[in-house]
Amino acid sequence: MERTGGEVSLRYALLALLTSQPLTGYDVFKQFEQSVGYVWHAPDSQIYPELRRMEKDGLLRGVEEAWGKKGKKKRYHITPEGVEAFRAWINTTLDYTRERDPVHLKAAYLEWAEPEAARTQMQAHIAYHSSRAQQWQEMIAALEDRSNPILATRLEAAPEADRAKIAGYKIFTYEGMIERANAEIHWARHGLELIDKLES
Amino acid sequence: MERTGGEVSLRYALLALLTSQPLTGYDVFKQFEQSVGYVWHAPDSQIYPELRRMEKDGLLRGVEEAWGKKGKKKRYHITPEGVEAFRAWINTTLDYTRERDPVHLKAAYLEWAEPEAARTQMQAHIAYHSSRAQQWQEMIAALEDRSNPILATRLEAAPEADRAKIAGYKIFTYEGMIERANAEIHWARHGLELIDKLES
DNA sequence: ACAGCGTAACTATGAACATAGTTAGTTGAC
DNA sequence: GTCAACTAACTATGTTCATAGTTACGCTGT
Numbered sequence: 417m418e419r420t421g422g423e424v425s426l427r428y429a430l431l432a433l434l435t436s437q438p439l440t441g442y443d444v445f446k447q448f449e450q451s452v453g454y455v456w457h458a459p460d461s462q463i464y465p466e467l468r469r470m471e472k473d474g475l476l477r478g479v480e481e482a483w484g485k486k487g488k489k490k491r492y493h494i495t496p497e498g499v500e501a502f503r504a505w506i507n508t509t510l511d512y513t514r515e516r517d518p519v520h521l522k523a524a525y526l527e528w529a530e531p532e533a534a535r536t537q538m539q540a541h542i543a544y545h546s547s548r549a550q551q552w553q554e555m556i557a558a559l560e561d562r563s564n565p566i567l568a569t570r571l572e573a574a575p576e577a578d579r580a581k582i583a584g585y586k587i588f589t590y591e592g593m594i595e596r597a598n599a600e601i602h603w604a605r606h607g608l609e610l611i612d613k614l615e616s
Numbered sequence: 617m618e619r620t621g622g623e624v625s626l627r628y629a630l631l632a633l634l635t636s637q638p639l640t641g642y643d644v645f646k647q648f649e650q651s652v653g654y655v656w657h658a659p660d661s662q663i664y665p666e667l668r669r670m671e672k673d674g675l676l677r678g679v680e681e682a683w684g685k686k687g688k689k690k691r692y693h694i695t696p697e698g699v700e701a702f703r704a705w706i707n708t709t710l711d712y713t714r715e716r717d718p719v720h721l722k723a724a725y726l727e728w729a730e731p732e733a734a735r736t737q738m739q740a741h742i743a744y745h746s747s748r749a750q751q752w753q754e755m756i757a758a759l760e761d762r763s764n765p766i767l768a769t770r771l772e773a774a775p776e777a778d779r780a781k782i783a784g785y786k787i788f789t790y791e792g793m794i795e796r797a798n799a800e801i802h803w804a805r806h807g808l809e810l811i812d813k814l815e816s
Numbered sequence: 817a818c819a820g821c822g823t824a825a826c827t828a829t830g831a832a833c834a835t836a837g838t839t840a841g842t843t844g845a846c
Numbered sequence: 847g848t849c850a851a852c853t854a855a856c857t858a859t860g861t862t863c864a865t866a867g868t869t870a871c872g873c874t875g876t
Contacts, residue, residue, distance in 0.1 A: 425718045426832080432725045442854045455720040457713070462833065464856060489854060506725060507733040510718050512744045513657070514863085518625045518710050520655040524789040525632045525706060527781040533707040544712045581727040581814045588810055589724040592803035599799040603792035610788055614781045626862080642824045662863065664826060689824060714833085 426466055429456040431475065431494065431502040436570040438479075438493040441467055451566050454552075455589070467492055475501055523607065531615035538611065541604040545597040552590040552597070559587050626666055629656040631675065631694060631702040636770040638679075638693040641667055651766050654752075655789070667692055675701055723807065731815035738811070741804040745797040752790040752797070759787050 429452045433444060444467065445460040470476045475498035478490040494502075519541060526534050558564040560583075562571070567586065571579050629652045633644060644667065645660040658666075670676045675698035678690040694702075719741060726734050758764040760783075762771070767786065771779050 425716070425721060429721055432721070435725075435728070440854075441856090445855095446853090452721065452724070453715075455715060455717045455724065457715045459834070460854095461835080461837095461856080461858095466832095502725075503728055506722060506729045509733070509737050509740050510722065512740075515654060515657045516625070517655045520789050520792060521625060521629055521632070521652065522706060522710065523792065524652070524655065524786050525635075525702075526785040526788075527778055528635070528703055529706045533709070537709050540709045540712075578727055584810060584814050585726040586724050588726075588807060589720050591806070592720060592723065592800075595799045595803050596796060599795045600792075603795050606791070607788060610784060614784050640824075641826090645825095646823090659864070660825080661827080661865080661867095 425456055426458050426462060427470060427475075428502060428505045429458070430463065430466060430470065431498055431505075434476065434492060434494040435499065435502060436566075436573060438491050440481075440489045440491045442489070444492070447566055454555075455593075470498070474498075526611070527614075531611060534611050534615070535608060538604045538607040541607075542601050545600040545604075549594050549597040549601070552594050556587050556590050556594075559583055559590070625656055626658050626662060627670060627675075628702060628705045629658070630663065630666060630670065631698055631705075634676065634692060634694040635699065635702060636766075636773060638691050640681075640689045640691045642689070644692070647766055654755075655793075670698070674698075726811070727814075731811055734811050734815070735808060738804045738807040741807075742801050745800040745804075749794050749797040749801070752794050756787050756790050756794075759783055759790070 429448070430444065433439065433447055433452055439447065441460075441464050445463050448458065448463065467476065467478075471478045471492065475495060476492045477495050478492050480488050480490050482488055519537075522529075522537065526537075529537070555564070559567055562568060562583070567583060570582060574582055629648070630644060633639065633647055633652055639647065641660075641664050645663050648658065648663065667676065667678075671678045671692065675695060676692045677695050678692050680688050680690050682688055719737075722729075722737065726737075729737070755764070759767055762768060762783070767783060770782060774782055
C-alpha cells in the first residue's frame with residue numbers, strides 16, 4: 417500500500433501556522449485552537465506525534481530549549497522543504513470526495529423522529545450556526561482592525577506588499593463560513609415550518 | 617477505553633436503508649451509493665464488515681441464500697432491536713464537534729498560492745457545487761413525482777398516512793444541500809473577484 | 817467456447833481520529 | 847507552604863476510513 421501523495425490536511429494546517437513563526441508543540445496546540453482549528457479541528461494528541469513525523473520528514477527542525485530546572489521543550493522551525501511542501505499543497509487543486517454529514521442524514525429520515533425531537537434538532541442546528549456566525553463576525557472585526565494577535569504576528573513578519581493579501585484571504589475565509597452558517601440557519605428554519613406542517 | 621454511546625453514523629445510515637426492506641450486502645452498497653451515500657459516503661469495504669458487526673450486535677438478522685451452484689449471499693433484515701436503535705439515534709440531538717474543511721483551510725492561506733492556482737481552486741469549487749446542485753435538483757424532481765425507485769419501494773411498504781412525511785423530509789434534505797451548494801458557489805465567485813483585486 | 821462485463825462478497829494494510837488518560841514543572845492566591 | 851490552575855509534553859487504545867486489492871459466479875454477444 418502506498419502513501420497517496422496529496423492529502424493529510426493536518427500536516428498542512430500545522431505548516432500554515434508555522435510559516436508565521438517557530439512554535440513549541442504546546443504553542444502550536446494553543447494557537448491552533450484559536451485560528452486554523454476553526455476550519456480543521458485536531459486534539460493535541462494528534463498534533464504532538466504529527467510534529468515529530470514532520471520533523472522526521474524534514475519539514476520542520478526541532479530545537480530543544482530548557483524549561484525550568486529539569487524540563488525541556490522543543491521549538492519547531494519550518495525548513496525550506498516545509499515551505500516548499502506547503503506551497504505545493506496550496507497550489508494543488510483539492511479533490512472533492514468524502515461527503516459526510518450527520519445532520520442531513522438525520523434530516524432525510526425525520527419521519528422516524530418524535531416531532532419534539534425533530535424540532536429540538538432543528539433548534540440546536542440554528543443555535544449552533546448562529547453562535548458560530550457571531551463568533552466569525554467578531555473574528556472578521558478583529559482581523560479588519562488588526563487587533564487579532566495571531567494575525568498581528570504574521571503581519572509583522574511579512575513584507576508590506578503582502579499584508580493586504582494575508583488579511584484579505586483570512587477575512588474571505590470567515591465570510592464564507594458565515595455564508596454557510598446562514599444557509600444552514602435558513603434551512604433549519606424552513607425545517608421547523610415543515611415539521612409543523614407535516615406533524616399535525 | 618469504552619465505546620462512547622451515540623456516534624457511529626455509518627451504522628445509522630445503514631439502518632436507515634434497511635428500515636425500508638431487507639437487502640444483501642451488495643444491494644446495500646449499490647442503493648447506498650444512490651441515496652444515503654450522498655450525505656454519508658462509505659466504500660463497500662467499510663459496509664461489509666459493519667453489516668457483520670451489526671448482525672453480531674443484534675441489530676440485523678442475516679439470512680443466507682444460495683447464489684448459483686456453490687455461492688451464497690446473505691440478506692440482512694432489520695430486527696426490532698435495530699429499529700429501536702435507529703429510532704433512538706434519530707431522537708437524539710447531534711452534537712457538533714469536528715470541523716474539518718480543507719477548502720476553507722486553503723482559502724485562509726491563499727496568499728501563498730500562485731494567482732492562477734487560486735483561481736483554479738475557486739473555479740473547481742464552483743464546478744463541483746454546481747454539478748452537485750444540479751444533481752440534487754434532479755433528485756428533488758424525482759422525489760416529487762415519485763419516480764425515484766428507492767423512494768417508491770419505501771412508500772409501498774409505508775402506511776398511506778406517512779407517505780407525505782417520508783417524501784417531504786427527503787426533499788427537505790436535498791433542498792438544504794442545494795442551499796449550501798449555492799452558498800459555496802456565491803462565496804467562490806466572491807473569491808474570484810477578490811483574487812483579481814489582490815493579485816494585481 | 818470464451819471474452820467481457822456486471823454482480824457478489826470479501827481481505828489487507830495503514831493512516832487518521834477520538835477519547836482518555838499520565839507525568840511533571842510553573843505561577844499565584846490564601 | 848501548599849493547593850489550584852495552568853503550561854508542557856506525551857502515551858495508550860480502539861475505531862473509523864481510504865485504498866487497493868482478490869475470488870468467483872452469471873449473463874450476453876461473437
